[in-house]
Amino acid sequence: MARVAILIGLMWALGASPSYSQATPPGNGEPIPESSIDACLTRLSALGVTAQAAPAPLDHNEACVVAMPIQVKTVTGRYGLGSAIQFPNQPLIDCRLAEPLAHWLGEVVAPIFAANFSSPLRAVRTGPGYECRNRNREATSKISAHAMGLALDISGFELANGQIVSVGSANDPVAEAVLRTIRTAGCGWFTTILGPGADAAHAxxxxxxxxxxxxxxxxxxxx
Ligand SMILES: [Zn+2]
Incomplete structure (x- = not known):
């Protein structure tokens, strides 16, 4: 019961209804900074992120360009003394995506998981990040944010005890509420969040x- 109360409180505080909004995002109201990859990596290091510069991906499609390519290995969960959250796939993303990702995962996702499960968040299951393709893999749609390394797909969350909370197939009310809450909160850091219910491509x-x-x-x- 206590878990539910904590969760309801969090959902109320974060705003429980995903929607279109022009509100200033918490903690990140400035435009995404255009700066060097070294400066970005320095900021990530200060945030407790383990990452490294990566070779720019080469593709025949010149629209597929990652300005500041990095591979992310871990971020720090901000609760208690903090703990490393692994990225087993070490996705290739633009450094400018890594900063809001580190804030959201570290400051919101990890504490919410810690408050609702008996074991802390250990890893985030992701896609590769960069992919040179159109939106939803359609032949005629616009180029995807993945083609600039500005997007990441997250399929599940792995706890230290081995439990997997899968997006789209969480089979208990607590897991479903946690996923709904972190999804709503993420809209403060990202310009787009899509997931189950948005369309078939994000189920x-x-x-x-x-x-x-x-x-x-x-x-x-x-x-
Ligand atoms: Zn995607």
Whole structure:
């Protein structure tokens, strides 16, 4: 019962209804900084992120360009003394995505998992990050944020005791509520969050990205 009360409180505090919004995101109201990869990696290190610069991916499609390619290995969960959260797939992403990702996972996702499960978050199961393709893998749609390394797909969360909380197939009310809460909260850090219920292409994973929508960075798509 206590878990449910904590969760309801969190959901109330975070706003429980995903929607289109132009609100200033918490902790990150400034535009995504354009800076060197070294400066970005330095900021990540200060956030407790283990990452390294990666070779720029080469593709015949010149629209597929990652400005600041890095591979992320771990972020730090911000509860108690902190603990490393692994990325077994070490996704290739733009450094500018890694910063909001580290804040969201470390400051929101890890504490919410710690509060609702008997074992802490150990790893995040992801796709490869960078993929040179159109949205939803369609032949004629716009180029995907994945093609710039500005998007990451998350299929599940692994706890230290081995339990897996899979996106789209969580089979208990607590897991479902946790996934719903972190998804709502993520809209403060990412410009787009899509997941189960948004469309058929996102039935089994959360898609998060920081691609700007139109002429302003203050528009969000949270579905
Ligand atoms: Zn995606």
């Amino acid at each position: 089994d994973h959360l898609h998060v990205d920081v691609q700007q929508h139109g002429s302003t960075d203050r528009f969000r798509i949270c579905e």
